Each structure stands twice: as C-alpha cells, then as structure tokens.
Amino acid sequence: MTTDVKLNNSIGLAMKAGKIASGDFSAEKAVRSGTAKLVMLDESASENTKKQWRDACS
Template sequence: MSKALSNLGMAMRAGKVVTGDETVLKTVRQGKASLVLVAADASANTKKKYRDKCASYGVFMAEAFSRDSLGQALGKEERVVVAITDRGFANMIRGHLSQNTEVENID
C-alpha cells in the first residue's frame, strides 16, 4: 500500500476524513475540506463535478487510486470521493501523491 493511502487511513482514524457524495460537497462548500480525492475509476460526471466545485472553492483535488483501494485504506466499502479536513494530513497525502501519480494511472 502506498504511503498516501496509509496516511489516509491515519487521517480516518483521527476523524479527519469525510466520505460520500453529499457530505464531501457540503464540506467543500463550508470551506472545511483541505484536500479532495476522487477515485481514478469514478465516472466522468463525478470527476467533472468535483473538479468544478473544488476549483470554485479553491480546494486541491486529486484523481488517484481505485475506489477499492480508497475504501480499503479507510476500512470501509469502496469509496469514490473522500475529503480530508485536516491541513496537516492533507499536505502529507499530497506530498506522497505528487511522487507517484504520474505513473500510477497509465493504462
């Protein structure tokens, strides 16, 4: 498992992660999201919706991992969207993402 996913698991245990479409959107609108992760295998509509929403609220969004690996990292069923509400965890996860995202989603 990548470092980004294990950090995501730590953030979850610390209570700093929000999942689910409506909850994540609400968190972004309230300005509480520091980072939004959208599964690489999410639908094009979902990716666009979050890309637009995050852009208008100035929240960093990354498309990374599969819905299965996001869910596993959180100890839950598959997850398509995840918001991290703690800046420290968000920065840690972003740091690890930038090291491997270029390679990770090549088909």
C-alpha cells in the same frame, strides 16, 4: 516503504482521527463550507462526476 503504503497509512490515520469526510454528501458539505483541503476521486469516476467535483471545488 513505498509511496502507496505511506499514502494509505496517512489516510488511515486521518480516518481514525475523524478528519476524513467520505461519501458524496459529507464531502460536498466540506467543500461548500471551505473545510475541505483535498478531494480524491476513484480513477474509475465518470467524466461527468469529475467535472461536477472540479466545478464544486473551484
């Protein structure tokens, strides 16, 4: 099993368990409350979006 498949399986399991905050509003709320453990962005995200999330997470 490749790393990509393992990662996708883990993300799917976390989604089913309700442990994923997806979308800007939910993810930002999780970051601000300190409950977010990992923030993932699509590789096509703009530099501005990447900077906004880096700033929010620090």
